[in-house]
Amino acid sequence: MINVRVKYSEQDLQEFKEIIDKKIARAQEDLTLLKAAYKNDADNGTDDTSPSFKSFDEGSEVMNKEANVQLAIRQEKFIRDLKNALLRIENKTYGVCRVTNKLIQKERLRIVPHATLSIEAKRKQ
Numbered sequence: 001m002i003n004v005r006v007k008y009s010e011q012d013l014q015e016f017k018e019i020i021d022k023k024i025a026r027a028q029e030d031l032t033l034l035k036a037a038y039k040n041d042a043d044n045g046t047d048d049t050s051p052s053f054k055s056f057d058e059g060s061e062v063m064n065k066e067a068n069v070q071l072a073i074r075q076e077k078f079i080r081d082l083k084n085a086l087l088r089i090e091n092k093t094y095g096v097c098r099v100t101n102k103l104i105q106k107e108r109l110r111i112v113p114h115a116t117l118s119i120e121a122k123r124k125q
Helices: 010-039 051-090 106-111 119-124
Strands: none
Touching (some): 010 051, 010 106
């Protein structure tokens, strides 16, 4: 049996590249907003409020800052995963499941363009 290498056409790869480029641009905008949010949380105008409110506000401010930092970390990973998908497009391995070596469904890649597993392989995890 001849081992035929499966891959998407140049036209398909170009479509996925455009989807990924748009997602990266949007993700980087979101990341910028998240970073601005946790860097600018230091002064939220509670100087004139009573000390008890101020300490309560500071506690919730720390929680918000931590939540924003966690979101920023996830966003950075998402961007890295998308950039890795672009590399796979360049070397023509994009869209091939790393477990089954079959093509990942186009519908899945349009929704999750950085996917490296087919639904079949994902369900087995």
